[in-house]
Amino acid sequence: MLLEVKNLHVEVEGKKILDGLTLSVEKGQVAAIMGPNGSGKSTLAYVLAGKPGYEVTEGEVLLDGENILEMGADERAAKGVFLAFQYPVEVPGVATMTFLRTALNAQRKTRGQGELSTPEFMKLVRETSAKLGISQEMLRRAVNVGFSGGEKKRNEILQMAVLQPRLAVLDETDSGLDIDALQIVAEGVNRLRSPERSMIVITHYQRLLNFIVPDVVHVLAKGKVVKSGGKELALELEAKGYAQFTGEAA
Amino acid sequence: MNADVRTMKTPAEQALSAAFAATRDTLPGKGAVAALRADAFATFETRGLPHRRVEEWKYTDLRALMRDLYPLAAPPDAAAKARAKDAGKLLAGIDCRRLVFADGAFVPEQSDLTPEQGLSIASLAEALAKGDAATAAQLGKTFPTDDVAVALNAALMGDGAVIRIAAGAEIKRPIHLVFAAGADKPSSSFIRSLIVVEKGAKATIIEDHESGAAQVNAALELVVGDEAQVDYFKLTQARALHVASLLATIGAKAQFRSFAFTRDSSVVRNQNFIRFTGEHAHGGIRGVSLLRGKEHVDTTLLIEHAAVHCESREQFRAVLDDESHSVFQGKIVVAPHAQKTDAKMMTRALLLSDEAEADNKPELEIFADDVVCGHGATAGALDPGLKFYLMSRGITDKEAEALLIQAFIGETVEEIAHEGIRAALMDAAVAWLGARK
């Protein structure tokens, strides 16, 4: 088991958001998480990535058997956790290349590996960005500054491809993408599927799951996993909505 | 009986009066220059050191900050000159014309005095001793002010650079004025420079102070002639009280760009008095200050638009750590006839600690009706959302902060046209960040 989330209770500013969430992701598995707005999906993603301000009042999160809750976000990243943000932020004044390079080398350093040489790094970024339709001109800009919504999402996948995480959490990476971009991004994600890498794909739309076919689908409602099933569960949700889990009429 | 005014004086004020009394007969310059000194000293005598109830000095209470006046610097001896040799290394990689001053006195043997067409260089002490008429005629006239720091400078000025760049001359190498501390015990110096860039001439001038433990009161009168193009840098590293005044006029169609870079300094006041005197001129007045510990850096601008169709951009940033204190007071005054003025002033402070304090006071005084003017000021901490984004990619806490701080500084440093100087200042900023605890 790569990831084990056990009975996780999380509060933000005194408000309970995750309420005894339990979830396991096997090595190499792609797990989809679906659920109504405000059910706590992004909160789970942030807690996994180590965003400050989330108070874990109960439960644990194990990555390969190791509790990561006490670690800083940078340490978790070096351990292989990656979050593709629902809303990637713009970082004015920090060039995309500098950012990617600093991140990769920082992770390698924490893991006791040497820095990647400039030619190796350039080659890696050039090849990966070409496949994702990210131009050299975009790479020269500051991180996400002036990027369209779809370009920002592609940039997240570029980062994932460069950083090669063990656990990738994709928070609504499909939202804001046009049909072609969705396909490009999904192909980018599929290229990274491997028996050594697990993924949590948070989405509202069955359509993405036609491209990135999940091994398992979990439904999150009111801060916990309320149902799990195979990929056909996504189709069922598309047809019936979430009323059965929220107790509200559809 | 009248109260004895002298009993009200602080020790520093008393020492300043004593210093003037002791040196007025030996300070260089007779006639008009001696009269200028006497007038200036009278201004100081009536006003005393500026304190917090003087609006322009509200946040930098000189009366409280200046406990004492260090003895006026003696002419540098061989050891002092040797110490000055290492100063100004920040720009070591750049091909400059280096002019060295130790404890405020010109050191010709360490200076590059290679003749160059259209460029004349002299020391102020020498020019005044010789009774140079052009120097005497310009001194104190560039931007008359009753500011007490400027007055003290006029009263006690000892030496400085006198540079004239002839009409149409293009001085290729930056002129690097290195003001170094030489003496091994505390001293004070009053430095006055006069730089006239005539019509259509081009030059880059760097005023670089590494004043160590010496008190410095420096003033630069800078005349930017019509159609001239001047890039001016003021670099400051000072461990004792450092007050510097720029008194400048900018002629028609001239281009003036300045950049002040202050770091590792205890108490600095950089005041700029800049007047646009001819139409269609452009001024870019910028700077970055890096502060830590209990450091105090004050940037005070008085920008007068006194001609039509001029454009000015004032852009200052401060990074504050620990219990440091930065001050920005920027006043733009648009004269009634200065229509079509386009002036924008922006100041931003980045607070890295809860104890740091930034006072920002941008002001506009507009007496013309057809102008575009604006100002803004912000002070705040690093954006935690940005920091988390960087850290979520594996970048460490300190490195993430350093990247964001560099980006903050970079937006202003980027405006420097000279590539070598731009890189050197960015490197210095990175080194400063590297020393953060």
Ligand SMILES: Nc1ncnc2c1ncn2[C@@H]1O[C@H](COP(=O)(O)OP(=O)(O)OP(=O)(O)O)[C@@H](O)[C@H]1O
């Ligand atoms: N910083 C915060 N302060 C207060 N409430 C918060 C904060 N962050 C999240 N919440 C609340 O927590 C709940 C869960 O939010 P979260 O963003 O995790 O939902 P989500 O499942 O990702 O929703 P969506 O599908 O709309 O993206 C919401 O009610 C939200 O308003």
Ligand SMILES: [Mg+2]
């Ligand atoms: Mg969400």
